[in-house]
Amino acid sequence: MVDIHHHLLPGLDDGSTNLETSIAMARMAAEDGITHIVATPHANHRYPFDRAHNDEMLQTLREALVREGISITLGSGCDFHLSYDNIQDARVHPQRYSINRKQYLLIELPDHGIAPQIEDSFYELRLAGITLILTHPERNPTLQNNPERLKLWVQQGMLLQVTTSSVLGQMGTAAEKMAHKLLSDRWVHFLATDAHNLTRRPPKMRAAFDMVSSRYGAAYAQSICVDNPLAAFEGREMPPLEEPRHLFEPEARPSFLKRLFGATSH
């Protein structure tokens, strides 16, 4: 399995706190069946983002994993907050933030409130050649209350990453419910751990893979846990995707009687 969202680099954000923890998180991931990890530190007002420094740190971690005999292929990326400054910089230097300096970028919404003009930001980033992957929409209260907004974005080509722990019901009932609605409609393109530590937010995909496989089919689990994330890791086009449901169908047309009398009744 391929994990495109993991706060693995030590001491940069609220993820791993030191090199030993990063090694232990990589070991836990490998034992769970994960073969590739994209290290995605936050880039927001709280945690500044320095790609060159992160790349050096990643190299140190790669060497440590070889010494420890842990077989994981590491890649670099970013958990990109949609702030004005970030967007302006990414338009000019998209590969400063994207997965392995290719075309895919993980974007993170604010927890509360989504700017009315956010679609303009998506458009600007796409013009810079970026393919957007929205992280954990199922955990966002605004989208939980207004899934039509998300529907529009998916119609426009937004790719969705759902968190493994949401699928397992460990991020609350609302996130679990929305995760399974998105999976059932085949709107999810990636599962990822968004791992922050070894305990509360661990780097594990196997249990969620198995649940998706049993509820929605083995082919879909393979697609969103292996094939699609590997394509993003390597900067290739998405493989053929399962047909999404309830995405482009028109709203049900009201009956003749309802159309006749609906306008006058209150």
Ligand SMILES: [Fe+2]
């Ligand atoms: Fe994250």
